[in-house]
Amino acid sequence: MHWGMVIDLRRCIGCHACTVACQVENKLPLNERWNKVFTVGPEGEFPLVTSHFLPRPCMHCQDAPCVDGCPTGASQRRPDGIIIVHGERCIGCKFCMLVCPYGVRQFAAEKGIVQKCHLCYERLERGEMPRCVETCQLKARHAGDLDDPGSEVTALIKQANARPLYPYLGTKPSVYYIFP
C-alpha cells in the first residue's frame, strides 16, 4: 500500500477551496496553509497567452529529505508512504523546513512545532478521501494506492502521463501532476 495523489492541472481553476477546506479540517490558524495554490502565468503576449494553476500539498516523498534531516525522529515515513510529523516529538528546530525542496512545511508558531499536509491519513483510515480531494468542485484531485495497478490514480498516471513536480530532485514524490 502506497498512498499517493494525482492532481489534474487541466482541471484546476485555482479556486482555493482545497486550501480553505484543508485549513478548516485541520483546524489551522488563518495564516497557516498546508496546501497553497499558485498561479502560473499568464505567459506570452495578449492574446497569445497560456496559464495554469498549481496546488501544492506535501509531496510525500519516498526518499524524504525532511525525514532524513529530522534530528528527533518526529518526521517519519509511515509504512503506507505517508510522511507525518509527530507533534509531541517535534522540537521546532525547523531543519526539515530548510531541507524540504518543495517548501510545504509550516512553522506553527503557537505550538512551536512544524506541521504540514499529512494526506488526511485519519480520514483515509476511516475510508474517506482527503478533505481537499472531497472538496474540489472540478474533481482535479485524486487520491489512492500507487501500488495497485487497478487504482484510479495509477490509471490516471498512465493515461495522462502524470509526473511529479521537479522529479530531478530525486526525492520520489507520491504526488503526481497531469500538466496541461
Next chain:
Amino acid sequence: MAGNIEVKKAACYFCHMNCGMLVHVEDGVVKKVTGDPEHPFNQGAQCPRGASAIDHLNHINRVNYPLKRVGERGSGNFKRVSWEEALEDIAARLKKYKAEYGAESIATAGGTNRTDDWARRRFFNLLGSPNVVHTSPVCWIPNFLIETAIYGWSAFDPEIMGSRCVVVWGHNPGASYLPEMRGLLEAREKNGTKIIVIDPRYSETAARADIWLPIRPGSDCALALAWLNVIINEELYDADFVENWTVGFEELRERVQEYTPEWAEAKTWVPAERIAMAARTYATSRPACIQWGVATDQLGRATSAVAQARAVLRAICGNLDVPGGDVMPGPHPTFITDVEMELNELLPEEQRAKQLGADRFKLSTWPGYKLLNEQLQRVWGKGLPAEWMCEASPPVLWRAILTGKPYPVKALIVLADNPLSSYANSRLVYEALNKLDLLVVMDYWLTPTAALADYVLPAASWLERPVLTTTYGVSDWLIASERAIQPLYERKTDYDFWRALGIKMGQGEYWPWQTNEEVFQYRLESLGYGLETYEDFVRGVRFDFAPREYYKYLEKGFATPSGKVELKSSILETLGYDPLPHYVEPPFSPEATPELARDYPLILIAGGGFMPFFHSEHRQITRLRLLHPEPRVAINPELAQKLAIKEGDWVWIETPKGKVKQRAKITTAVPPGVVQAERGWWYPEKGVKDLFGIWESNINVCLDDDPDTCDPACGSWCTRTILCRIAKVEG
C-alpha cells in the same frame, strides 16, 4: 450515537448554485459542513465559501439583534431594540407615507437571489406599490425577457453534456460557477465538445477554451450579427426549422447583409476570418448551445440588442429545445411557482401605471410583462414571476427620491442588497439614501448601506433557514433543503420579516403560513408525494426534476403571438423597439463618445466575478480575505510601463463620475488599451463612521447610470465598457 448528532441536508446560499451541503449538528451546534455527495450540482464538493460556512455563521460581526439608529444618519450609532418595537414603528411609518403620499412612495431594493423573493412581492402587491427594484437590469433579466419576446421562454438550460459545441459568452464559470465549469471540462473530455469562449479578457475559462475570441469590450453585438451574416449567407442554418417554425427570416436575411465579418473586425478587433471560422464551428456543430453570461447584460444601451441577435442565432441554427441544445425548461408543471405566490392580480392597474421607469423601459416593466404573460399563460399555463421580470428602474428610483419627481418616494426597504456597492453611480445612490425618511436594511452585517439605515434587522443565513431552489419558478425542477439549525440570536428569515410586517400592515389573512417550512410544504403539496412535513420531503424526496421534454413546440407552439419563433419580434415592435437584430454601440466608447476618449483613453471593464468572493460579500471572512486581501486592477505590462506603474502599486482609476484606487496587477490577461477593475469592494474592517471605506475602491463610484445611457428596453446600465484613465497613486 453520542450526544445528539444529526446530519442535515442544507443548501449553500453563498452563490446561485445552491450546492447541497451536509451539516453535522451536535446538540444544536453546527460542527461541520461538507458537500452532499448525493447532490447533482456539487456532488460532494465545496468552493472556498462553502468550506468556510461556519466562519460566516459564528462571525463576531454578524448583526444579531434589531438595531435602531440614534443620532445623525450615518453617525453609526445604533441601539438594540426588540423586533416588536422595530416592526411596530416601521409599520406605523409606512402607513403614514401610504396615507400621505400613496403606496408608491414606499420602495424596496433587493440583490442577488438570497431570499424568498415572492414574499417581498406579495408584501408590496398587498401594500399597493409597484416600486420594487433589484439589480435585475444588469443580471439575466434582459436576456430572459428578450428571449421570451422572441421565442416564448428563455432557453437558459444549455445541455452541455450532449452538446457538440458550447459557446461561453461573457461568462467565466471558472471563477463563478464551479460546477458549471466542471460540466464544460467533462463534456470536452468525454464527448469532445468544443468550447468557444467570448471574453475580452483571458479568463480562467478562456484559458480552457478551444476557441477564444478576445473581443473589444462591449462589441458583443457586432460579433453576434457577423455570425448571423456568415451563417445566413453560407446557408449554414437549419433550413427546416427556419421554414416551419420562424417568422421574419427574409427580413432578417436582408437586415444582416450590412454586418459582414469585415465590418465586425473593425468593431470587435478580432480578425474577420476568425469571426467567420468561429461562426462556422458553432453553426456546423449541432447540437450546440450558448450559455448565459452576465457580461452582456451590462452594456448599457447595447444590452438588449446583444440578447436579440444571440436569441435569433440560436433559433436559426436549430438549437432551441433540442437535446444537447438550448433547452427551454418552462415552469414546473405541478408545484406552486413563485408567480403563483406573488398576488400580482391584487396590484391595481392605476398603481401599475406608476411604476418608476415603466414609461421608458417598457420590456422589463408592466407594459412588457403584460404582453409577455398573455402569451405565456396560453402556452405554458403559468407566467413569469413579477419579481425580477417586472421591476421599477433603480436609476429612476434614485432620482425620484432626490427630486420628488414624478412623485415623492419616502421609504426604502433593502434586503439582500447593498446599493452603495452594487448599483452604478454610488455618490448619487448615497445622496438618495440620505434623503429618505425611512431606510430599513435587513442583512447579515453592518454594510455601508446598513450604516445609513434607520433600522438594521438581523438576517438568518442559509444554515439557519430552509431553502427551496426553484430558479424563481422559471425552470422545471426544484431542490428542497432544510435548515441545519434554528436562527441564532434574533436573526430571522426574510419570509418571517415580510410576514410579520405584513400582519402589522393589516395583511394578516394573506400570510397564513407561520414558517418557511409551512409555506414550502404548501407549495409542494400538489406534487402529490403526500408527506407530512417539509423535512420529510427533504429527507425522502429532495429533488423533483420534471421529466425532460424536448421539441415542446411541436405540440404547443412557441409562446409568441404567431406561435413561432419571431425573428422579427412583434412584441418588441408593439413596445416600440426595433423588431429585428441591429447594431448598438455601448454608450461610452471611443466610437460613441470620441470627445470623452481624448481625456479618458482607456477602456475600463468594471465587473466580473472572482474567487473567493461573491459580489460585495465575504470581505469580512478573514480566512477568505487573506487569499485576496485587496482590490486589484488588471493592467497590461505595456501600458504599465508607459505609465510607470509597477506590480502592487496603488492606482487611481478615474472617470468623469469619480475616482477610486485599486492595486495594480500587471498581466497579459488584458490588452494594452483595456483595464479591468474588481467590483464589490468595501472594507468591513474600516468601521462604520467611514462607511467602511466605500469610497476608496468601489468601482461603482466611477460608473454612470444616466437613464439616457441605459438600455431602452430593460434599463440596464453600463459596467463593462467605460472610458477611464489611470495613474499611479503618489505618496
